[in-house]
Each structure stands twice: as structure tokens, then as C-alpha cells.
Amino acid sequence: xxxxxQNPRYLITVTGKKLTVTCSQNMNHEYxxxxxxxxxxxxxxxxxxxxxxVTDKGDVPEGYKVSRKEKRNFPLILESPSPNQTSLYxxxxxxxxxxxxxxxxxxxxxxxxxVT
Amino acid sequence: xxxxxQSPQSLIVQKGGISxxxxxxxxxxxxxxxxYQQFPGKGPALLIAIRPDVSEKKEGRFTxxxxxxxxxxxLHIMDSQPGDSAxxxxxxxxxxxxxxxxxxxxxxx
Numbered sequence: 001x002x003x004x005x006q007n008p009r010y011l012i013t014v015t016g017k018k019l020t021v022t023c024s025q026n027m028n029h030e031y032x033x034x035x036x037x038x039x040x041x042x043x044x045x046x047x048x049x050x051x052x053x054v055t056d057k058g059d060v061p062e063g064y065k066v067s068r069k070e071k072r073n074f075p076l077i078l079e080s081p082s083p084n085q086t087s088l089y090x091x092x093x094x095x096x097x098x099x100x101x102x103x104x105x106x107x108x109x110x111x112x113x114x115v116t
Numbered sequence: 117x118x119x120x121x122q123s124p125q126s127l128i129v130q131k132g133g134i135s136x137x138x139x140x141x142x143x144x145x146x147x148x149x150x151x152y153q154q155f156p157g158k159g160p161a162l163l164i165a166i167r168p169d170v171s172e173k174k175e176g177r178f179t180x181x182x183x184x185x186x187x188x189x190x191l192h193i194m195d196s197q198p199g200d201s202a203x204x205x206x207x208x209x210x211x212x213x214x215x216x217x218x219x220x221x222x223x224x225x
Contacts, residue, residue: 043218104150108159110157
């Protein structure tokens with residue numbers, strides 16, 4: 001089954017404790033992206049990657065890091081989490097950059113992060 | 117910079133009624149306007165999309181109406197069902213996808 005898999009689904013941590021949220025896709029997609037979803041703000045892009053070893057900042061990259069060492073994996077790293085990073089996070093992938101008419105974004109089921 | 121404004125933030129509709137969600141955009145370079153549907157505990161999934169060279173796109177009970185001159189587009193859900201209860205996101209794309217704020221739709225039996 002074609003899918004984007006995120007882990008963990010739920011995560012509670014404390015301020016300053018480094019964490020990694022994993023994302024893997026099995027569709028051989030070149031483009032991958034991370035979003036955060038907050039009430040009233042919609043989905044905002046954190047980072048994206050057009051291919052292996054190619055990453056770039058989205059609209060809200062502060063406090064986050066990513067890496068793309070393999071085509072299928074795109075982990076999100078919070079080096080020193082803070083309470084304002086409490087949010088619902090989604091990983092997504094598509095064949096090409098963005099979400100063209102023939103290549104919609106496929107989203108994972110989300111990771112709910114709470115930073116106390 | 118918020119380039120896609122979506123309203124209302126929440127919507128309650130009776131079963132069988134019409135649900136209408138509106139979006140307005142600023143970036144005239146957008147060339148693709150998708151709507152994503154998100155059920156609780158799930159990620160968003162593409163529902164229906166339109167390109168700016170047409171004024172309407174219909175798929176089953178879901179219709180996008182597009183007004184290029186007004187830079188507005190809307191999603192109409194006819195004969196709304198409880199199973200349509202979800203959060204809906206509009207978006208515009210010009211190489212990059214920009215989402216609206218989302219609308220939480222609840223369809224009451």
C-alpha cells in the first residue's frame with residue numbers, strides 16, 4: 001500500500017530535550033515536506049526537499065532541522081524544543097515539487113507533539 | 117504573509133443541506149487550486165482541484181466554483197452527509213502550495 005509513515009503518533013517532551021520525528025514514504029517520490037498544523041493558522045510549511053541531499057526552508061523553519069540522506073526518509077529534528085513548538089506535524093510527499101495537477105501531496109497521519 | 121484566506125473557520129450544516137466554504141487568494145501566479153479533506157486522526161487528502169482556466173469543476177456532490185477576476189473560489193458540498201464531517205483546506209499553488217486556515221465542517225443528522 002502506498003503510504004507516508006510518521007513516527008511517533010504522539011510525543012510529550014520537555015523543553016530542551018532533543019527529539020526526532022521520522023517520516024518514510026514507499027512511493028519513490030522525489031519531493032518531501034514537513035508541515036505544522038495549528039488552529040486558525042492552517043498548514044504551514046517548515047522545510048521541504050526536492051531530492052536526496054537537497055533541502056530548503058519553508059515558511060516557519062526556525063527551531064527545526066531536516067536531513068535527506070535517502071530518498072524514502074525525511075526526518076524532522078528539534079534540537080532544543082520549546083513550548084511554542086507544541087503542534088500537530090505532518091510529513092507529505094509527491095512525485096515532484098509542490099502539488100502539481102497530476103501529482104498531489106500524500107500526507108502521513110500526523111505526529112502530535114507537546115512540549116512542556 | 118497569508119496568501120490564501122479561508123472562511124468560515126467552522127460550519128454546522130444539517131444532513132441534506134449545502135455546505136459552502138470560501139477562499140480568497142492574493143497571488144495571481146497561482147495556477148492550481150486544490151481542496152484537501154482531513155478526517156480526525158488522519159492526514160489531509162486531495163478531494164478535488166481546479167485550474168484557473170475553468171469556472172467550475174464538479175465531482176459527485178462536490179463542486180468548486182472559481183472566479184478569477186475576483187480572485188475567489190469556493191467549495192460546495194451538495195446533500196451534505198454526516199460522513200462529510202471533516203476539516204477542509206483550500207490551497208493555491210505556484211510551484212509551492214499555500215494552504216488556507218481550514219474549515220471544520222460538522223454535518224448533523
